[in-house]
Amino acid sequence: MKxxxxxxxxxxxxxxxxxxxxxxxxxxxxxxxxDYEARVRPEPTDGSNPKPSFRFExxxxxxxxxxxxxxxxxxxxxxxxxxxxxxxEG
Numbered sequence: 308m309k310x311x312x313x314x315x316x317x318x319x320x321x322x323x324x325x326x327x328x329x330x331x332x333x334x335x336x337x338x339x340x341x342d343y344e345a346r347v348r349p350e351p352t353d354g355s356n357p358k359p360s361f362r363f364e365x366x367x368x369x370x371x372x373x374x375x376x377x378x379x380x381x382x383x384x385x386x387x388x389x390x391x392x393x394x395x396e397g
Contacts, residue, residue: 308326308337308339308365308367309324309326309339311339311363311365312324312339312340312341312363312365316343316363317343317345317361318345319343319344319345319346319359319360319361320343320344320345320346321341321342321343322342322343322344323341323342324339324340324341324342325339325340325341326338326339326340327339333370334368334369334370335369335370336366336367336368336369337366337367337369338364338365338366338367339364339365340362340363340364340365341362341363342360342361342362343360343361343362343363344360345359345360
């Protein structure tokens, strides 16, 4: 994902970058952000700050097999009850 946050974008230079990777309970999440600041030449002398700045943030929820598995995997008791009541698919 870092390749998506380039050193320069729309004429602005990357001034701060941060990334976070969290892997817990079967979830693999990544969050990257980058602040960009444009340089205006010549610098204004009247005290104004016309430099536009912006931030890109990218979040990838990645692998959520742990959380999804806990919520959607039927346990053996559920399968046996379904069989007893004739609710088995196929």
